[in-house]
Amino acid sequence: MVAMHIDILTLFPDSINAVMGESILGRAQKNDIIRIEAHQIRSYTKNRQMQVDDYPYGGGQGMLMQVQPLYDCWADVCRQAGRRLHTVFLSAAGRRFTQADAIRLKDEHERFILVCGHYEGVDERFIEECVDEEISVGDFVLTGGELPAMTVADAVCRLVPGVLADPSCFRDESHYSGLLEYPQYSRPENWHDMHVPPVLLSGNHGAIARWRRKEALRRTLLRRPDMLERFTPDKRDRQLLDELRAELGDGEAAD
Ligand SMILES: C[S@@+](CC[C@H](N)C(=O)[O-])C[C@H]1O[C@@H](n2cnc3c(N)ncnc32)[C@H](O)[C@@H]1O
Known part of the structure; x- marks a missing residue:
C-alpha cells in the first residue's frame, strides 16, 4: 500500500498526469510511495453528448458544472476506496x-479527494453533500481547479517520508517553521563579480548555521513582518533579531 493516495476529480486528467508524473513526484509514484490518480468526471455523464455543464438558475454569465456527473464520479472513487474519503474542493x-494545511492533510489522511471546478464553478449542492473543506491557493481567479489541485498535491506529497531524500530538505525550507529560507549559493564561487559569502566556504558549521538563521530572520523581517508576528523566537533568535534591527536601523526593519 502507498503512504499517500490522492484522487483528483477533473475534466483534464491528461494535464494532471503530465505534470504529476514528472521529476520527484513521478519517481515517488514509480516507487509506490505515493499515488496521484486523476479521474475523468466526463466519463460519468448520462447524456449522449457527454455534457458536464449547464446554465445557472437565475441567469447570469457562464456555465456551471452539473451535480450528477460530479457526484457519480465522487461516489465511485469512494466506493473503490471502500469508504467515504475526505474531500477538498479547490475554490x-x-x-x-x-x-500548515499541507502538513495537516499529510498527517490526517492517507487518502483524500481533490475536486477541480471549471467554467463558473460547480452546483452548490455537490459542495453541501460531499465537500469537507474548500481551499483557495490565493486571492485571484484561475480558469480551473487543476493548477490549484496540483499545487496542493505537490505540497502534501513532498512531506511524505521517502519522497524527498531527507526530512531536513523541507524542515529548513520557507514556511515550515514560520520563517522564510536563507539565501543559497552553488558553484562557481565568483559569478559576474558576485562572491559567495565567505562564511559558507569556511567549513565552520556553527558559524554557517548562525549565518543561515540570521539571514532567514532578515528575509522574514524585511519581506514578511506578518510572519514574524506569529513566530516565537528562542533566546538565540532574539539576539539575532536585536543585531539585525541595529544593523538595519528603524526605517528598514519593520516592527
Ligand atoms: C473561473 S473559476 C470560478 C470562480 C467562481 N465563479 C468564483 O467567483 O469564485 C473555475 C474554477 O477554478 C478553480 N479556481 C479558480 N481560482 C482558484 C483559486 N484561487 N484557488 C482554488 N481554485 C480556484 C475552482 O475550482 C473554480 O471552480
Whole structure:
C-alpha cells in the first residue's frame, strides 16, 4: 500500500498526469510511495453528448458544472476506496492554503479527494453533500481547479517520508517553521563579480548555521513582518533579531 493516495476529480486528467508524473513526484509514484490518480468526471455523464455543464438558475454569465456527473464520479472513487474519503474542493472562495494545511492533510489522511471546478464553478449542492473543506491557493481567479489541485498535491506529497531524500530538505525550507529560507549559493564561487559569502566556504558549521538563521530572520523581517508576528523566537533568535534591527536601523526593519 502507498503512504499517500490522492484522487483528483477533473475534466483534464491528461494535464494532471503530465505534470504529476514528472521529476520527484513521478519517481515517488514509480516507487509506490505515493499515488496521484486523476479521474475523468466526463466519463460519468448520462447524456449522449457527454455534457458536464449547464446554465445557472437565475441567469447570469457562464456555465456551471452539473451535480450528477460530479457526484457519480465522487461516489465511485469512494466506493473503490471502500469508504467515504475526505474531500477538498479547490475554490477561489475557499480558505487560503498554507504550509500548515499541507502538513495537516499529510498527517490526517492517507487518502483524500481533490475536486477541480471549471467554467463558473460547480452546483452548490455537490459542495453541501460531499465537500469537507474548500481551499483557495490565493486571492485571484484561475480558469480551473487543476493548477490549484496540483499545487496542493505537490505540497502534501513532498512531506511524505521517502519522497524527498531527507526530512531536513523541507524542515529548513520557507514556511515550515514560520520563517522564510536563507539565501543559497552553488558553484562557481565568483559569478559576474558576485562572491559567495565567505562564511559558507569556511567549513565552520556553527558559524554557517548562525549565518543561515540570521539571514532567514532578515528575509522574514524585511519581506514578511506578518510572519514574524506569529513566530516565537528562542533566546538565540532574539539576539539575532536585536543585531539585525541595529544593523538595519528603524526605517528598514519593520516592527
Ligand atoms: C473561473 S473559476 C470560478 C470562480 C467562481 N465563479 C468564483 O467567483 O469564485 C473555475 C474554477 O477554478 C478553480 N479556481 C479558480 N481560482 C482558484 C483559486 N484561487 N484557488 C482554488 N481554485 C480556484 C475552482 O475550482 C473554480 O471552480
